[in-house]
Amino acid sequence: MAYLEARNLTKIFGPNSADALARLNAGLSKEQLLAETGHTVGLHRVSISVEKGEIYVVMGLSGSGKSTLIRHFNRLIDPDEGEILIDDEDILAMSLDQLGRLRREKMSMVFQRFALMPHRTVLDNVAYGLEVRGMSTQPRRARAMEWVETVGLTGFEHQFPSQLSGGMQQRVGLARALCTDPEILLMDEAFSALDPLIRSQMQDELMSIQARLHKTIVFISHDLDEALRLGDRIAILKDGELVQVGTPAEILLNPADAYVRAFVRDVNRARVLKVRNLMAPVPLLLGDAPLAQALEAMRQAGTDVGYIADANGYRGALVRSEVAEGAGGDQPVGAHMLRLPAIASEAILVDTLRETLSSRYPLPVVDERGALAGVIARDSVVDALMPDDSAVEA
């Protein structure tokens, strides 16, 4: 069930947005609207729904409306049309008081340019959310200190933000957002202003924090690699409209249109895709039958490779062409099986390339319990890494 939901959000920027909205709904295009009334459409009928505990990345180029979208969830921006629900509660119906409470208790935000208060020390920046809640100085500083330690800034707590590097400043921003223990974290291009190396460290850190805390995170990014790395699901926005929503693998393997396809072209797929995304069903499962029976089954199934598994999981594979001429038909298959290495279904493709690309036969894929889940063939790996359109475009 959706925890955070936006339904048909439309936001128009300009002096008379109500009138512009009526014209837009009457069928005027965004370009016409801009030309005739000077109003720009920030978001147009955008619906997304975020599950509790997931990292939901909203991805798009600048001007796509992603920062506008995220500001609707804490109502820093109010929509012209549409609904916003948090835990089934309509936040557009909230009074200012209720809204204040929602912002103080349920959600917090991390900003692209950090938005640290220059006149406060690191510790007092981190404690800001608690201060706004009215917590007294001693306990809030103690709580804030725990978060300063968690993000690795011990020793810097009495420094001012201007004394820290960009990466450290955003650690403060992250600690400040987490210090109020919110259920929802809104991260607006939180790592975009950081150097690549620092950015990737911060991504790791966010993921390790998320593995412990299971917050619901809406993460805005213009960087597809970041989106694919962090996102449980990704929504792609273009010119204020939603183009595609899906898991990283879905976006990579089935881009909805040319725009998304162009977007994903240069991504290092091997680092994003998991073995699970590319595996095929097991062509033939062999039990502990005699060799002759197994070979017959393979001939009937039209496959050259059969996989042998028992109650303890995957054991090996029988390859027809590798069985020695004149082998006794009543011998058990186990005597002739090859021990093809098993690949974990959750493994990232790049970590398995050596095995999957060097094997002439599809390799068995096993799940966490060791049970045979499917096979992964060299061809499907190559296809996934070199999508058709890259050849066409070149």
Next chain:
Amino acid sequence: MDFDIFPDFGKPVRQVTNAFVKKLVVDYAPFFDGISAGILWVLLPLERGLRGAPPILILAIVAVITLAASRNIVLTVGIVFATWLLGAFGLWDQAMQTTAIIMVSVLISIVIGLPLGVLSARSPTVRATLNPLLDLMQTIPSFVYLIPAAMLLGLGKPPAILATVIYATPPLIRLTDLGIREVSRDLVECARAFGASRLKILTSVQFPLALPSIMQGINQTIMMALAMVVIASMIGARGVGETVLVGLQRNDPGRGLVGGLGIVLLAIIFDRISQAFGKRLQAYREVRS
């Protein structure tokens, strides 16, 4: 009959104003007496204290305040020397009177100016209304409102303080407004995102970050209040201004110069202490990254 292209607007304005002031004087005397008494209630004890205290004690207090604000020995020695010079010029008593008037005027200016500056930063309507009024307050010759002020509040210090406040408050309002509007939108947005109320945003983000501008405003207010002391002395507010005025009236340029130097010394003392104090409030700007 001659046709005059200029209708006579001066006469009705004159008559209406005079009638209005007269009405105020007659009908609202208790109200203005109250204001006058209120100002004196604050001013007189302060003045009595400053004039009654042994000069050595005042010099010590000046030293402590300067040192606390600046943590700078050289500046402290300089300021104490400047204060001592006032006495050496024979202006000690007058300087204490002027100091009392300045302090009360600036206090009233802050009490009025800060909230108006905040309102002006918040609401374009308030700013649009306030701006021409502030222009008027700063440009209209002070004698124009000194006359009715003296009629309403009586001769002496209260009308002088009123005139000083009218003249010295505008820069504080303008600079408070400017300072608050120049606080980064990102930070205000961030405070909103954390659920801070408007008052909390004001006290935790806008005021602290607008402080340089506000301190500049207070500094300007002090300087403009000092610029008013000679004019104030014309309606009987005694002090250093009176020395200048007497020099003028008796054709005694030496006395005028001494009085003028006294005002300059007071300005330097107030300026340096208030600047140092403002700097101290923004220690975070001094840290090196």
